[in-house]
């Protein structure tokens with residue numbers, strides 16, 4: 001094998017590894033999570049919460065996402081309040097007064 005082919009193979013293998021790591025980092029709830037949908041589809045959401053998405057939904061904090069924990073505990077992303085941030089706090093300008101008791105229990109458990 002010539003050195004150019006070896007270099008190409010190394011380049012290809014490195015890129016594939018990065019891509020696979022990126023895929024592994026993505027949260028399995030991305031398609032159904034209302035938080036991620038919100039920030040992906042609204043200008044306000046994008047500017048306000050892109051940092052959360054990069055750290056939680058597509059990053060190293062995925063396993064500590066409270067939305068993810070509530071989703072697992074209660075049976076799916078549909079049971080997570082729309083206005084909950086990945087850190088378990090309500091979105092700015094909203095509150096948690098209407099969150100069900102089961103949700104509150106999970107949020108407290110992660111504190």
Ligand code: SF4
Pocket residue numbers: 027028029030033034035036053056057058062065066067068071085086
């Ligand atoms: S907010 Fe949490 S549950 Fe939703 S996609 Fe991001 S990491 Fe997953």
